[in-house]
Amino acid sequence: MRRIVLLVVLFVAACAPRPAPTPKPVATAPASSGPHDHRTINDMTTNELIQHFGKPRLQIVEGDGTKLQFKGPNCFLDVYLYPPPGGSGAPRATHIEARNLQGSDVSAQSCASAIEAH
Secondary structure (H helix, E strand, C coil): CHHHHHHHHHHHHHHCCCCCCCCCCCCCCCCCCCCCCHHHCCCCEHHHHHHHHCCCCEEEEECCEEEEEEECCCEEEEEEEECCCCCCCCCEEEEEEEEECCCCECCHHHHHHHHHHC
16 A cells, blocks of 8 residues: 555656755765665665665656665665756655565665665
8 A cells, every 4th residue: 555655646746847855965975885874875876876785676767756676685675866956967865765575664774784785
């Protein structure tokens, strides 16, 4: 049910006249092979995320938004990317969600760490 709601929200957002996401400023770090604080995943580009986590399990494009889903041994990490305000530049991660294989919410940090260790 949650996935359906999320897809409906993304579809409706794609129909809206140019939504302007306003991500909160967060500390960023370049992609690395070490453990990653999930707060620094925000603002990463698609290429940086793929370099860090590997090939995504899913890549869904809806309007200006893109969802990348990475799978760990016991969780899914969903990263949502949108173009920067003004529309110029590569889309960047603005929202992160994580859940276990049964669909319950889990810590994005622990899920990201599990994917990195895998």
